[in-house]
Amino acid sequence: MNRTNRLGSRSGIALLITLLTLVLIVALVFEIFKVGMRSAQSSAFARDSIRAGLLAEAGTQAAIIALREDSKDNAFDTLDEIWSRTAPPIDLGPGLVVVTIVDEERKINLNDLIGPNGNAPADQKLGVFRRLLENLSLDPTIADSVIDWMDNDDSTRSGGAESNYYQTLKYPYKAKNDLFDTLDELRLVRGITPDIFRKLEPYVTVSAPGARININTAPKEVLMALSAGQDAVNGGIIDAGMADRIIAYRRESPFRKGDESGIKTDMEKASPALGTLFRNTRIVDLLDVKSSTFHVRSEGDVNGIRRTLEAIGTRSGNEIQWRSRRFE
Numbered sequence: 001m002n003r004t005n006r007l008g009s010r011s012g013i014a015l016l017i018t019l020l021t022l023v024l025i026v027a028l029v030f031e032i033f034k035v036g037m038r039s040a041q042s043s044a045f046a047r048d049s050i051r052a053g054l055l056a057e058a059g060t061q062a063a064i065i066a067l068r069e070d071s072k073d074n075a076f077d078t079l080d081e082i083w084s085r086t087a088p089p090i091d092l093g094p095g096l097v098v099v100t101i102v103d104e105e106r107k108i109n110l111n112d113l114i115g116p117n118g119n120a121p122a123d124q125k126l127g128v129f130r131r132l133l134e135n136l137s138l139d140p141t142i143a144d145s146v147i148d149w150m151d152n153d154d155s156t157r158s159g160g161a162e163s164n165y166y167q168t169l170k171y172p173y174k175a176k177n178d179l180f181d182t183l184d185e186l187r188l189v190r191g192i193t194p195d196i197f198r199k200l201e202p203y204v205t206v207s208a209p210g211a212r213i214n215i216n217t218a219p220k221e222v223l224m225a226l227s228a229g230q231d232a233v234n235g236g237i238i239d240a241g242m243a244d245r246i247i248a249y250r251r252e253s254p255f256r257k258g259d260e261s262g263i264k265t266d267m268e269k270a271s272p273a274l275g276t277l278f279r280n281t282r283i284v285d286l287l288d289v290k291s292s293t294f295h296v297r298s299e300g301d302v303n304g305i306r307r308t309l310e311a312i313g314t315r316s317g318n319e320i321q322w323r324s325r326r327f328e
Contacts, residue, residue, distance in 0.1 A: 052307040055300025059099040060311055063296040064320045071318050076289040078216045078254045095302035103291035106217040107205040111179045118152040131228030135221055136199050145190040152177050161190035180206035212288035216254050236277045245271045258289045
C-alpha cells in the first residue's frame with residue numbers, strides 16, 4: 001500500500017476516533033455539570049460560557065488523539081496529515097468546536113539565535129532571521145535588539161537595545177538577558193510594534209534550543225530565509241522561484257529522511273540549484289523532516305459565546321506533554 005493510501009486510511013480512522021471521542025467527552029462533561037448548570041439558568045451567558053469552555057477543552061483532547069495516531073507513522077511529518085489539514089467546525093448539537101494544530105518546527109526558533117555560552121550570537125541562524133525580516137519588509141536591525149534581549153551582557157549591539165534603553169521608557173523594565181519563555185515576550189523588545197509582531201508571529205517560535213526546521217511544513221517565507229548566513233559565498237540563495245519548487249516537490253514527494261544523505265538526495269531531486277546549495281553550505285544543519293512541538297488552538301462556540309484554549313505541547317513517542325495552556 002503506497003503512502004497516499006496509508007495516509008488516507010489512517011486519516012479516516014483517526015478522524016472517526018476523534019469525532020467519537022469529542023462526542024463522548026462532551027456528553028460526559030455535560031452530565032457532570034448538569035446540576036451546576038441548573039443553578040446557573042438565570043445567567044445564560046455564564047451557562048454558555050461554561051459550555052463553550054468545555055467544548056474547547058474537549059477539542060484539545062481530540063488534538064491529542066490525532067497527534068497520537070500520527071505518531072504510529074511518524075518517520076516524517078507533512079502538511080497532508082490529519083493534524084495539519086484545515087478542519088471544518090464540528091457541530092456537536094449544543095455548540096461548535098474548531099480545532100487547529102500547527103507544528104512549531106515550521107518556524108524559526110528565536111531561542112536558537114544565541115550561542116550556548118549565552119553571549120555570542122549563532123551567526124548562521126542570526127543570518128536566517130535577518131533574511132526573514134528583509135523578506136517581510138521589516139527592519140533587519142530588529143535582530144540586534146532580539147540578541148541584546150537574550151545575551152548575558154550589557155553591551156549594546158548596533159541597532160540593538162539593553163537595559164539602559166528600557167529603563168528610560170515610561171514604564172521601565174530591564175532586558176531579560178535570557179532566552180524567551182513565551183512568544184508574547186517579543187512585544188517587550190525594542191522595535192517590535194503591534195503591527196510588526198503580527199507580521200512575525202506566523203514565522204517565529206520560542207521552543208527549546210536545538211530544534212530544526214521541518215522542510216516539509218515550513219512556509220515559503222521561512223524557506224526563502226534558510227540560505228542566509230551560510231559558509232560559502234557562492235552557495236546560492238533560495239529565492240521565491242526555488243521556494244515554490246520545494247513546495248511543489250514536497251507536495252508530491254515529501255522529504256523523507258532527516259539524515260544528511262537523505263536530505264541531500266531529495267534536494268537534488270527538487271532542484272539542481274538546491275543540490276548545489278546543499279553541497280556548498282551547511283544548510284543541512286538547519287533542517288529536519290519531522291516535528292515534535294505543536295500549537296493547538298481549540299475554540300468552543302455556544303450560542304455565539306466563544307471560549308478559546310491555546311496550548312503548546314511536545315510529542316515524544318505516543319505521549320503529549322503540554323508546555324503551556326491559556327484560556328481566552
